[in-house]
Amino acid sequence: MISQGSPAGVAPLVDELAVVGVGLIGGSFAAALRQAGQVGRVLGVGRNPDSLRRAVERGLVDEIVEPEEAARRAGLVLFATPVGGLAQVLARMRPHLRPGCVLTDAGSTKAEVVAAARAALGESVAAFVPGHPIAGAERTGPDAADPHLYQRRTVVLTPLPENPPEALARVRACWQACGAAVIDMDAETHDRVLASVSHMPHFLAAVYMAQVAAAPDAAQRLALAGTGFRDFTRIAAGSPEMWRDIFLSNRAAMQAELAAVRAVLDQAERALQDGDGAALQALLEHAAQARRGWRKETQ
Amino acid sequence: MISQGSPAGVAPLVDELAVVGVGLIGGSFAAALRQAGQVGRVLGVGRNPDSLRRAVERGLVDEIVEPEEAARRAGLVLFATPVGGLAQVLARMRPHLRPGCVLTDAGSTKAEVVAAARAALGESVAAFVPGHPIAGAERTGPDAADPHLYQRRTVVLTPLPENPPEALARVRACWQACGAAVIDMDAETHDRVLASVSHMPHFLAAVYMAQVAAAPDAAQRLALAGTGFRDFTRIAAGSPEMWRDIFLSNRAAMQAELAAVRAVLDQAERALQDGDGAALQALLEHAAQARRGWRKETQ
Numbered sequence: 102m103i104s105q106g107s108p109a110g111v112a113p114l115v116d117e118l119a120v121v122g123v124g125l126i127g128g129s130f131a132a133a134l135r136q137a138g139q140v141g142r143v144l145g146v147g148r149n150p151d152s153l154r155r156a157v158e159r160g161l162v163d164e165i166v167e168p169e170e171a172a173r174r175a176g177l178v179l180f181a182t183p184v185g186g187l188a189q190v191l192a193r194m195r196p197h198l199r200p201g202c203v204l205t206d207a208g209s210t211k212a213e214v215v216a217a218a219r220a221a222l223g224e225s226v227a228a229f230v231p232g233h234p235i236a237g238a239e240r241t242g243p244d245a246a247d248p249h250l251y252q253r254r255t256v257v258l259t260p261l262p263e264n265p266p267e268a269l270a271r272v273r274a275c276w277q278a279c280g281a282a283v284i285d286m287d288a289e290t291h292d293r294v295l296a297s298v299s300h301m302p303h304f305l306a307a308v309y310m311a312q313v314a315a316a317p318d319a320a321q322r323l324a325l326a327g328t329g330f331r332d333f334t335r336i337a338a339g340s341p342e343m344w345r346d347i348f349l350s351n352r353a354a355m356q357a358e359l360a361a362v363r364a365v366l367d368q369a370e371r372a373l374q375d376g377d378g379a380a381l382q383a384l385l386e387h388a389a390q391a392r393r394g395w396r397k398e399t400q
Numbered sequence: 401m402i403s404q405g406s407p408a409g410v411a412p413l414v415d416e417l418a419v420v421g422v423g424l425i426g427g428s429f430a431a432a433l434r435q436a437g438q439v440g441r442v443l444g445v446g447r448n449p450d451s452l453r454r455a456v457e458r459g460l461v462d463e464i465v466e467p468e469e470a471a472r473r474a475g476l477v478l479f480a481t482p483v484g485g486l487a488q489v490l491a492r493m494r495p496h497l498r499p500g501c502v503l504t505d506a507g508s509t510k511a512e513v514v515a516a517a518r519a520a521l522g523e524s525v526a527a528f529v530p531g532h533p534i535a536g537a538e539r540t541g542p543d544a545a546d547p548h549l550y551q552r553r554t555v556v557l558t559p560l561p562e563n564p565p566e567a568l569a570r571v572r573a574c575w576q577a578c579g580a581a582v583i584d585m586d587a588e589t590h591d592r593v594l595a596s597v598s599h600m601p602h603f604l605a606a607v608y609m610a611q612v613a614a615a616p617d618a619a620q621r622l623a624l625a626g627t628g629f630r631d632f633t634r635i636a637a638g639s640p641e642m643w644r645d646i647f648l649s650n651r652a653a654m655q656a657e658l659a660a661v662r663a664v665l666d667q668a669e670r671a672l673q674d675g676d677g678a679a680l681q682a683l684l685e686h687a688a689q690a691r692r693g694w695r696k697e698t699q
Contacts, residue, residue, distance in 0.1 A: 235626055255624060290620075297612055298625040302632040304668065305608060307687035312664040313596055314690030321589075323694055325554060326597035327534055332631040333601035338691040341684035345677055352672055359669055365611040369603065370658055373651055378644055385640035388606035391613030392637040395622055 114139040114274050119175035121146040121168070121190055123156035126207045126234065127181030128246025131161045133279035136248040146171050146190075147182075156243040172197035177275065180206040183343075184214055184350055191221035191229075203268045204229040209295065210351040211259045211288035227263035230272045231288065232256060233295070234281060241340070252280030259288040296354035301362065303336050303344050304355065310337035413438040413573050418474035420445040420467070420489055422455035425506045425533065426480030427545025430460045432578035435547040445470045445489070446481075455542040471496035476570065479505040482642075483513050483649055490520035490528075502567045503528040508594065509650040510558045510587035526562035529571045530587065531555060532594070533580060540639070551579030558587040595653035600661065602635050602643050603654065609636035 145162030172194035444461030
């Protein structure tokens with residue numbers, strides 16, 4: 102059971118919260134809001150009966166409902182599902198949305214989510230505030246949900262021109278109640294920045310790891326791999342399905358970043374070929390200074 | 401002061417040890433042998449007076465001597481200096497080598513070291529057993545020296561056909577006394593394997609980090625970078641001079657590995673361009689399985 106606090110005499114931010122997808126991300130959001138005393142009742146929606154049952158057992162969710170009922174009752178709905186299934190569940194909920202209901206999501210890319218939401222919701226897209234909590238963990242599913250997951254994390258919102266200020270304010274307040282810092286950004290900027298600092302490391306780590314594993318002497322290589330290898334490849338162990346979807350969803354931004362990475366790789370390889378120590382050192386200095394200057398080492 | 405134990409009534413493996421370069425690697429070797437009671441006296445050789453003085457203050461080294469005197473007195477000499485300066489110091493020591501003296505080194509690449517040793521030592525190269533302790537740390541210099549650095553680490557020896565079995569056995573026994581596991585390999589295999597699992601991650605991490613840092617919106621990117629980025633780029637903060645020398649020293653093997661990495665990168669990028677989810681997922685699965693199967697997570 103997740104403990105519950107409630108500021109005396111103050112109405113919670115959300116009377117009924119619906120969470121579509123009660124895994125790590127959705128379950129942690131519900132748990133954090135409950136711990137902050139900012140939610141009345143939590144409705145769980147999803148396609149995986151085992152996850153839903155575990156979410157109820159853990160006290161993340163009070164009740165399991167169909168999307169239509171969630172739409173009728175909830176003051177806020179968080180979609181924490183793969184973008185592939187988003188359009189369908191939005192279309193089911195659209196005719197039933199409670200007046201004033203605010204919708205938000207937790208997808209890792211935003212341009213595709215916005216397009217899907219516009220297509221599925223029509224004019225009701227004004228209620229949809231796209232978001233992305235930058236928090237992940239090795240573990241997934243309701244058992245991994247943690248009311249502290251979002252503390253000191255950043256949540257990016259990519260508001261639509263149609264979003265009324267109250268809708269934006271409500272989503273912002275909920276994430277802040279979870280302990281997160283909230284920033285706004287347009288969807289294109291979000292996708293470019295995340296392609297660079299989140300998706301590209303996963304792509305490169307997987308490419309590198311696959312190359313090592315495909316070598317005829319892979320076992321000998323892996324036996325001599327040390328701590329540098331360990332850290333560099335850690336993220337290559339992530340969920341293949343999830344990362345496939347993220348890469349495809351953010352394809353245009355990834356392609357642009359890949360071209361930029363290749364340009365630097367070409368320079369570095371040329372310096373190596375030419376035995377150009379000065380050029381190699383300049384590149385390594387640039388990288389080392391930037392990395393040493395990065396302040397988030399403790400996160 | 402490093403504490404000293406000495407198995408009662410048993411002669412130590414090395415009566416007088418000379419360490420050329422008394423930083424992390426050389427200082428830790430001396431400290432570990434001393435703690436194991438396997439060394440009589442430690443002679444320090446080097447070009448940096450501050451490092452030599454600190455090594456004496458910390459009890460890593462008993463006495464500072466010139467290379468010629470170290471050659472005359474030492475039963476074992478460890479070269480823990482950049483490969484660039486190795487030929488010169490070997491040439492100075494060669495005419496003075498005590499009969500039966502064994503020479504070894506700790507360089508990160510082996511083909512270039514072997515060539516330099518052959519050129520500098522002539523027939524005396526039989527006394528030179530090339531080695532590479534696979535252990536590093538963020539810190540450098542005699543203050544970072546640690547008698548436990550080599551415990552449960554691997555040391556690769558790349559013996560020469562000329563090495564007498566006694567020389568090889570002495571070097572092996574010393575590293576084992578430091579707590580390391582010792583394996584033999586030919587120099588070419590060593591350089592290929594290390595290019596893959598040690599040098600390539602540093603090269604790619606630096607290329608990636610330099611690309612992010614060069615973006616016009618680098619500050620915004622770095623502000624949103626999280627734990628995946630943190631681990632993937634950690635090694636990009638390493639010493640630019642040291643890694644420049646390693647890349648150049650292992651140039652041929654690095655170029656071969658880069659070609660193999662590019663081939664997988666090309667495949668992955670093509671799958672992305674084509675929106676080929678099955679191909680992307682196959683690559684990600686291959687990488688994830690290989691990484692999850694790697695057993696050294698705890699190192």
